Amino acid sequence: xxxxxxxxxxxxxxxxxxxxxxxxxxxxxxxxxxxxxxxxxxxxxxxxxxxxxxxxxxxxxxxxxxxxxxxxxxxxxxxxxxxxxxxxxxxxxxxxxxxxxxxxxxxxxxxxxxx
Amino acid sequence: xxxxxxxxxxxxxxxxxxxxxxxxxxxxxxxxxxxxxxxxxxxxxxxxxxxxxxxxxxxxxxxxxxxxxxxxxxxxxxxxxxxxxxxxxxxxxxxxxxxxxxxxxxxxxxxxxxxxxxxxxxxxxxxxxxxxxxxxxxxxxxxxxxxxxxxxxxxxxxxxxxxxxxxxxxxxxxxxxxxxxxxxxxxxxxxxxxxxxxxxxxxxxxxxxxxxxxxxxxxxxxxxxxxxxxxxxxxxxxxxxxxxxxxxxxxxxxxxxxxxxxxxxxxxxxxxxxxxxxxxxxxxxxxxxxxxxxxxxxxxxxxxxxxxxxxxxxxxxxxxxxxxxxxxxxxxxxxxxxxxxxxxxxxxxxxxxxxxxxxxxxxxxxxxxxxxxxxxxxxxxxxxxxxxxxxxxxxxxxxxxxxxxxxxxxxxxxxxxxxxxxxxxxxxxxxxxxxxxxxxxxxxxxxxxxxxxxxxxxxxxxxxxxxxxxxxxxxxxxxxxxxxxxxxxxxxxxxxxxxxxxxxxxxxxxxxxxxxxxxxxxxxxxxxxxxxxxxxxxxxxxxxxxxxxxxxxxxxxxxxxxxxxxxxxxxxxxxxxxxxxxxxxxxxxxxxxxxxxxxxxxxxxxxxxxxxxxxxxxxxxxxxxxxxxxxxxxxxxxxxxxxxxxxxxxxxxxxxxxxxxxxxxxxxxxxxxxxxxxxxxxxxxxxxxxxxxxxxxxxxxxxxxxxxxxxxxxxxxxxxxxxxxxxxxxxxxxxxxxxxxxxxxxxxxxxxxxxxxxxxxxxxxxxxxxxxxxxxxxxxxxxxxxxxxxxxxxxxxxxxxxxxxxxxxxxxxxx
Numbered sequence: 001x002x003x004x005x006x007x008x009x010x011x012x013x014x015x016x017x018x019x020x021x022x023x024x025x026x027x028x029x030x031x032x033x034x035x036x037x038x039x040x041x042x043x044x045x046x047x048x049x050x051x052x053x054x055x056x057x058x059x060x061x062x063x064x065x066x067x068x069x070x071x072x073x074x075x076x077x078x079x080x081x082x083x084x085x086x087x088x089x090x091x092x093x094x095x096x097x098x099x100x101x102x103x104x105x106x107x108x109x110x111x112x113x114x115x
Numbered sequence: 116x117x118x119x120x121x122x123x124x125x126x127x128x129x130x131x132x133x134x135x136x137x138x139x140x141x142x143x144x145x146x147x148x149x150x151x152x153x154x155x156x157x158x159x160x161x162x163x164x165x166x167x168x169x170x171x172x173x174x175x176x177x178x179x180x181x182x183x184x185x186x187x188x189x190x191x192x193x194x195x196x197x198x199x200x201x202x203x204x205x206x207x208x209x210x211x212x213x214x215x216x217x218x219x220x221x222x223x224x225x226x227x228x229x230x231x232x233x234x235x236x237x238x239x240x241x242x243x244x245x246x247x248x249x250x251x252x253x254x255x256x257x258x259x260x261x262x263x264x265x266x267x268x269x270x271x272x273x274x275x276x277x278x279x280x281x282x283x284x285x286x287x288x289x290x291x292x293x294x295x296x297x298x299x300x301x302x303x304x305x306x307x308x309x310x311x312x313x314x315x316x317x318x319x320x321x322x323x324x325x326x327x328x329x330x331x332x333x334x335x336x337x338x339x340x341x342x343x344x345x346x347x348x349x350x351x352x353x354x355x356x357x358x359x360x361x362x363x364x365x366x367x368x369x370x371x372x373x374x375x376x377x378x379x380x381x382x383x384x385x386x387x388x389x390x391x392x393x394x395x396x397x398x399x400x401x402x403x404x405x406x407x408x409x410x411x412x413x414x415x416x417x418x419x420x421x422x423x424x425x426x427x428x429x430x431x432x433x434x435x436x437x438x439x440x441x442x443x444x445x446x447x448x449x450x451x452x453x454x455x456x457x458x459x460x461x462x463x464x465x466x467x468x469x470x471x472x473x474x475x476x477x478x479x480x481x482x483x484x485x486x487x488x489x490x491x492x493x494x495x496x497x498x499x500x501x502x503x504x505x506x507x508x509x510x511x512x513x514x515x516x517x518x519x520x521x522x523x524x525x526x527x528x529x530x531x532x533x534x535x536x537x538x539x540x541x542x543x544x545x546x547x548x549x550x551x552x553x554x555x556x557x558x559x560x561x562x563x564x565x566x567x568x569x570x571x572x573x574x575x576x577x578x579x580x581x582x583x584x585x586x587x588x589x590x591x592x593x594x595x596x597x598x599x600x601x602x603x604x605x606x607x608x609x610x611x612x613x614x615x616x617x618x619x620x621x622x623x624x625x626x627x628x629x630x631x632x633x634x635x636x637x638x639x640x641x642x643x644x645x646x647x648x649x650x651x652x653x654x655x656x657x658x659x660x661x662x663x664x665x666x667x668x669x670x671x672x673x674x675x676x677x678x679x680x681x682x683x684x685x686x687x688x689x690x691x692x693x694x695x696x697x698x699x700x701x702x703x704x705x706x707x708x709x710x711x712x713x714x715x716x717x718x719x720x721x722x723x724x725x726x727x728x729x730x731x732x733x734x735x736x737x738x739x740x741x742x743x744x745x746x747x748x749x750x751x752x753x754x755x756x757x758x759x760x761x762x763x764x765x766x767x768x769x770x771x772x773x774x775x776x777x778x779x780x781x782x783x784x785x786x787x788x789x790x791x792x793x794x795x796x797x798x799x800x801x802x803x804x805x806x807x808x809x810x811x812x813x814x815x816x817x818x819x820x821x822x823x824x825x826x827x828x829x830x831x832x833x834x835x836x837x838x839x840x841x842x843x844x845x846x847x848x849x850x851x852x853x854x855x856x857x858x859x860x861x862x863x864x865x866x867x868x869x870x871x872x873x874x875x876x877x878x879x880x881x882x883x884x885x886x887x888x889x890x891x892x893x894x895x896x897x898x899x900x901x902x903x904x905x906x907x908x909x910x911x912x913x914x915x916x917x918x919x920x921x922x923x924x925x926x927x928x929x930x
Contacts, residue, residue: 025305030505037498037511043544068613071309
């Protein structure tokens with residue numbers, strides 16, 4: 001099970017789309033469309049995105065749902081608050097350990113895995 | 116044929132169909148040989164098997180009503196076949212729709228000089244998956260290589276937004292078609308159209324207006340001929356088929372005239388041959404239609420309420436569909452909502468225009484591939500928005516691995532502008548920012564430069580980007596999920612989630628599926644609807660894993676990973692992966708089941724008895740608020756009764772309508788019954804909260820305590836708002852938290868193990884269960900908690916799922 005706050009940070013639409021919280025709607029749509037095009041062609045730099053909890057895998061579904069979230073003004077406001085955290089609170093070395101932590105503690109993949 | 120892309124949009128309507136072609140600048144209506152923009156959705160098959168479509172078929176209604184059929188759209192997705200007695204043929208609704216589409220394709224060929232290969236077809240927003248699938252099949256049968264579906268209200272809004280200059284703000288699209296009603300809330304900003312939400316009624320349309328008028332005519336005939344004429348009388352079926360189109364013509368005439376004559380000579384009402392000759396008044400029509408119009412207004416109000424809006428916040432209303440030209444519709448809408456209507460739009464072809472615009476944004480060129488000139492050079496896969504509201508979009512590309520000259524950089528240009536040279540990365544990919552001219556079709560050339568500085572021809576070398584209003588990803592109209600054996604729904608894709616969407620969840624098999632055994636089946640029912648209980652949702656498809664298809668057994672308790680995917684047009688695909696790595700993808704084509712009038716009457720009796728019991732309770736408790744809600748259910752039941760009577764007369768569509776309404780009534784009665792249980796639920800909530808507080812304070816972590824506090828606060832809110840379903844969800848959440856804390860108790864697994872062991876006689880595989888009990892007991896004595904937990908979980912898998920619940924969960928084989 002993933003805690004809601006962790007998910008709210010790791011899948012924050014601003015991080016997913018790689019744009020700042022002050023971005024205009026046009027900027028967000030442009031970046032989203034660009035990422036969808038890049039993902040469709042499997043272009044390497046589109047595959048992951050940076051968050052305060054380390055790099056996360058990016059999928060077309062995540063990009064689409066992020067764009068939809070930010071089109072809704074009240075939802076956007078919520079995400080803006082969390083997106084003010086710097087996108088790398090963790091150093092690359094720590095990040096590696098952080099990623100390995102679940103298996104070190106004996107936890108496998110989530111039972112309800114979302115892709 | 117045009118050397119520029121052409122985009123075809125089709126409105127496949129219940130009563131009429133239309134097509135439009137967008138050339139990147141203008142939208143052209145596709146005309147029939149008679150010069151009109153509408154093709155009646157009517158098919159005739161004569162004695163020799165010759166198929167006639169549209170206006171010509173409609174003209175034969177008087178003389179050959181048995182072999183002329185329409186309104187088959189409302190039967191899409193059902194197994195119902197429609198008979199043409201003269202030729203002895205029986206066609207499915209999608210085959211008849213294919214005939215309409217073939218006729219529209221022929222009109223395109225006549226006007227544009229080619230057979231269109233790709234198109235966008237509109238479908239009602241609340242079409243369920245079997246209906247969408249049937250629409251796609253109709254297109255395939257008509258000869259289209261590829262089609263995408265678009266929801267009708269989105270198409271209307273797209274067309275309205277494209278043709279209107281001042282497009283910013285919130286809109287409501289009121290789409291009252293021949294057979295369905297859709298209401299959508301949309302918002303336009305910065306050239307982007309967003310669907311805020313939608314609602315509708317799959318069984319409300321112009322056809323219902325016609326039927327109330329037919330009933331009125333029958334009533335008049337009954338009075339004048341001292342004999343009872345009813346739609347439910349099967350002997351009158353042929354007469355009613357003849358009466359209906361004439362009544363429809365009168366209804367259309369009455370939108371302009373105060374009175375009109377209904378004159379049909381020699382109509383055989385069973386053995387009596389009568390001349391129908393009467394005067395119909397606009398006043399009568401309006402009086403009869405008011406309840407139907409009000410039903411549509413109630414849907415609009417419900418949609419506004421759901422989104423916390425009031426009518427004054429909506430800047431305009433787009434009217435779509437033939438019945439919206441009726442003065443009574445416009446008057447009642449104005450009185451009830453007061454939203455100004457968008458002017459200058461053709462309500463009959465707006466949907467087709469929007470579908471054509473959407474074809475452009477989906478880059479679905481209608482021209483057949485083989486007529487396009489062949490190019491030589493390095494192939495490149497491009498991704499870009501074919502239609503965009505952005506003046507500086509991006510083009511992404513990947514070079515093929517073909518031998519031959521390879522560019523090191525690429526650029527894009529048109530006659531007045533050239534982009535910067537963008538280097539091609541080592542893996543052959545590139546991303547170029549481009550500039551497009553506003554409100555124009557932008558033709559761009561893609562140019563590659565080799566390491567020697569010479570140009571490298573790329574294929575394709577040209578691309579087109581149209582600047583204009585675009586559509587954000589359409590939202591899913593109803594939640595889609597998988598029914599579990601416990602009669603619960605595992606929601607995969609929530610209502611409103613942007614399409615396309617894909618999601619995977621992992622489940623467990625309830626029972627073992629044996630390799631090679633033809634009787635052994637694991638069923639994964641796919642359901643659509645917002646209800647927590649699976650039996651209240653509509654079963655729309657099923658993945659079946661049969662023993663005969665297996666390469667290895669699927670043991671009970673082993674994992675099954677299920678993925679559901681829905682594309683932008685609402686088409687579903689599903690995949691199940693077994694623990695042995697076998698993949699199953701074929702969804703059993705589900706048809707909306709045939710419904711017998713006897714079954715409907717039985718369900719109607721049950722609903723009436725539940726309603727009576729709720730009335731009795733409301734009377735005892737003197738709850739006026741409940742009585743009003745029960746009155747609403749009673750009105751719906753009266754409507755179902757009328758439809759059931761029509762179903763007895765052979766009207767398959769009325770049977771489907773009655774069945775769907777009964778499902779909604781069932782859910783509504785459940786809700787009202789649950790409301791009646793609110794006091795009991797509150798008692799249960801108090802018990803669960805006190806247990807959870809005790810367990811979490813003893814064994815829980817600080818974060819468990821925070822979560823419990825949040826859940827209790829939400830529960831309190833649900834109690835105050837008297838939201839039964841929310842209350843049930845919160846109780847379940849609190850129970851889960853209590854359970855999580857409980858399992859942190861060192862003795863918890865021992866208690867659970869002892870309880871599971873005490874039920875060993877009920878286990879499916881007794882020898883395995885005995886081994887597990889022995890193993891668990893031994894582990895308990897040596898304090899091995901991990902093994903005790905393992906044995907307990909394995910024993911749980913061997914214990915049976917309640918058979919009744921499994922049946923209610925559409926016989927799901929998953930937990």
